[in-house]
Amino acid sequence: MDLPVNITILGPGAVGSLWACYLQKAGHNVSLWTRNSIPSELPLSLSAKENSSYAFSCNNKESLSQCDLLFITVKAWQVESALLPLLPLLSKDTILLFMHNGMGAIDAIKDQISHHPILQATTTHGALKESSHKVKHTGMGHTVIGPFNSLGNQCQFIQEVLTHSLPSTEWNPEIKVALWKKLAINCAINPLTAIHRCQNGGLSQSDIHQDVVQVCCEVQQVLQQEEVILSQSELLLTVNQVISATAENYSSMNRDCFYQRKTEIDFITGFLLQKAKQHGISASTNQTLYNQIKQLEENFL
Structure with missing residues (x-):
């Protein structure tokens, strides 16, 4: 991607923190949204082939309202309670990308988010949150991404964003x-x-x-x-x-x-x-x- 994408990661656990670091390293504008909702700064160090450090703004409403992509990496049972309060702050054009274990979490709220482009993804990259400020990339993997709704089908460019940040990523129209x-x-x-x-x-x-x-x-x-x-x-x-x-x-x-x-x-x-x-x-x-x-x-x- 030539232009940086504005990305907010909802749920910076192991997987969310891993993607936050790699996306920022690739030149995108990345902010985080955590459960306490209090504006703050969060430094993260990434342990991989090369150790590196990054700083992120947390719970910044302006960043959230301007984000092109909301990357949702909370656990499946947290999706509804974490996402619904944020909907009034999002642009209707914001792409929602869900990456969590299990199935069925989106179905429960699909009527409330259907006006957004929605993508789903699954990854085999290994991540371990060693502390609140340290994430370890424990194993290279592969990511598959695809559309949940027809609006999401128009967002194939997100595959490029992800694969340039943390290879490799595949677009699969049959993500189900x-x-x-x-x-x-x-x-x-x-x-x-x-x-x-x-x-x-x-x-x-x-x-x-x-x-x-x-x-x-x-x-x-x-x-x-x-x-x-x-x-x-x-x-x-x-x-x-x-x-x-x-x-x-x-x-x-x-x-x-x-x-x-x-x-x-x-x-x-x-x-x-x-x-x-x-x-x-x-x-x-x-x-x-x-x-x-x-x-x-x-x-x-």
Whole structure:
């Protein structure tokens, strides 16, 4: 992109902070919006191949009103409460880009945001927030972006903005398929790593891996009804590749349970169970995992 884009990142956690640093490094005008809504400055250091430092304005209403792109990286269950109060401050032309685990969060508010161009994205870049001022790029990955509505379909140039900042980024007009595939992987990895309190690699142990196989079997039946073409063997192969490639990583749900925080289970396994019910599919293994995570949440919330 020749011209800098005005970008506000809503939710500077690990992923939001990672993109904030790379987007600013690429020359874009980046500001942050945090949960306390008090204007401030936030320095962020990025640990990657080269360590670098950046400074961002936070909760600046003028920057928010002038932003071309609102990059929404809060957790799925936070989307509604974080975004709706900001809508009166946004231009109707502001592009809303959602990047979070799970599915269904946008559906709940789509009528209130339908006048905006809406994009969805999923990424495999690894990010770890080491402290409130430090983010570590733990692994290079790939980002897929695509339209949620017809207005979003006119915003393919955002793919260039992202890929010039943090390669590589792909435009996929059928983003729903990519999101379903990511959801399938999350269904297999997130609840099990949280319940067994293990790193992703722990799922390769034979006793736990039986549940991985069963989850994939149930998920694939739902994917088939949703017209997402992915065989059970292909899905299991993909999940096993992710388990192997991220063996030393802790899933986001594992970390949420470790720190006794609310998880995204309702937008991952919960969303799958909703669709399974609609299609008359039994998903008993996923139901059991969902119930176990909800029980864990009740114990610490």
